[in-house]
Amino acid sequence: MPTRFLYDDLKSATNDFNNKLGEGGFGSIFQGMLSDGTQVAMKRLVGFSQIKKSFLAEVQTIGSIHHVNLVRLIGFCAENSNRLLVYEYMSKASLDKWIFKRHQELTLGWESRRKIIVDIAKGLAYLHEECRQKIYHLDIKPQNILLDDNFVAKVSNFGLAKLIDKDESKVVATLGGTPGYMAPEWLSSIITEKVDVYSFGAVVLEILCGQKILDRSLPEEEMHLLGLFQRKGEERQLLDMVDEYNGDMKSHGAEVSEMMKLALWCLQSDYKRRPSMTVVVQVLEGFVIVEDDLDLNFANAPAIIKIIAPTGEDTDAILDGTTLLASHLSGPR
Numbered sequence: 001m002p003t004r005f006l007y008d009d010l011k012s013a014t015n016d017f018n019n020k021l022g023e024g025g026f027g028s029i030f031q032g033m034l035s036d037g038t039q040v041a042m043k044r045l046v047g048f049s050q051i052k053k054s055f056l057a058e059v060q061t062i063g064s065i066h067h068v069n070l071v072r073l074i075g076f077c078a079e080n081s082n083r084l085l086v087y088e089y090m091s092k093a094s095l096d097k098w099i100f101k102r103h104q105e106l107t108l109g110w111e112s113r114r115k116i117i118v119d120i121a122k123g124l125a126y127l128h129e130e131c132r133q134k135i136y137h138l139d140i141k142p143q144n145i146l147l148d149d150n151f152v153a154k155v156s157n158f159g160l161a162k163l164i165d166k167d168e169s170k171v172v173a174t175l176g177g178t179p180g181y182m183a184p185e186w187l188s189s190i191i192t193e194k195v196d197v198y199s200f201g202a203v204v205l206e207i208l209c210g211q212k213i214l215d216r217s218l219p220e221e222e223m224h225l226l227g228l229f230q231r232k233g234e235e236r237q238l239l240d241m242v243d244e245y246n247g248d249m250k251s252h253g254a255e256v257s258e259m260m261k262l263a264l265w266c267l268q269s270d271y272k273r274r275p276s277m278t279v280v281v282q283v284l285e286g287f288v289i290v291e292d293d294l295d296l297n298f299a300n301a302p303a304i305i306k307i308i309a310p311t312g313e314d315t316d317a318i319l320d321g322t323t324l325l326a327s328h329l330s331g332p333r
Helices: 007-013 051-062 110-130 194-209 225-234 253-266 277-284 301-308 315-319
Strands: 020-023 027-033 039-045 073-079 082-088 134-136 145-147 153-155 162-164
Touching (some): 007 039, 051 073, 110 153, 110 194, 194 253
Antiparallel strands (some): 020 027, 039 082, 145 153
């Protein structure tokens, strides 16, 4: 079980919360060092009316989960109104820093990208199939994939995860997600582990192409990566999409094409046609072949984003990746 820390000890470890790494789904994240010299990342939970319930659920669930491709929860603090989660520190930061930057020293080659894809798949397969309580992440995106010193990828931020009993398909926690990565069924009452599979497919495309799922700095016809993927697929020119900032990617065209087929399988509009994450891992390990006769008519992300955007709210903020809570959606609560 995770260690329980005193608030003053964590305050000291972060130099009074001075070294801020960024903003997470439930609050700010700080770098710190424990008294034994262990580097950690602390998530300070603030500003949520149901923070106590969310915090306790995360501690109880994540504290019991151990997998090489999941960010490990080391400890927590629950003192007065203070709620903090203490995680292992991931020195290479999040995946988006490595796949969207246009600097040669930050460009990953094919083998590194493939290994990261495999790592993500294994982490999700564990959450879906091997935990005592099935866990749906529901917010898979590059910002929630962290890298360690050796570029081992680990899935992070289970604060928005759903806890599902093995024999149930009911959503029992707060609904969340990020437009662009959200499967079509988010607009219905059916939420299964297949929403993570869809998001995984979107992230795989981003890794292969070095382009964001939604990039409004590009011309309108190239802005939506899924729409571009559909068009290039119909034209049988998928390799045109491969990240041009790394020649190593082009030299592995056959393997990249197979990975794109896997992404397409994961992105099927009908969630029943998507593979499980366990099957995805089997494909990546060479034990299963990607299904044939896949539907390219899946590029509905722009329409979904427009439907989700609440009347009177800042649509631009939502399109840029703001996490949606249940109050923003007409789907299940």
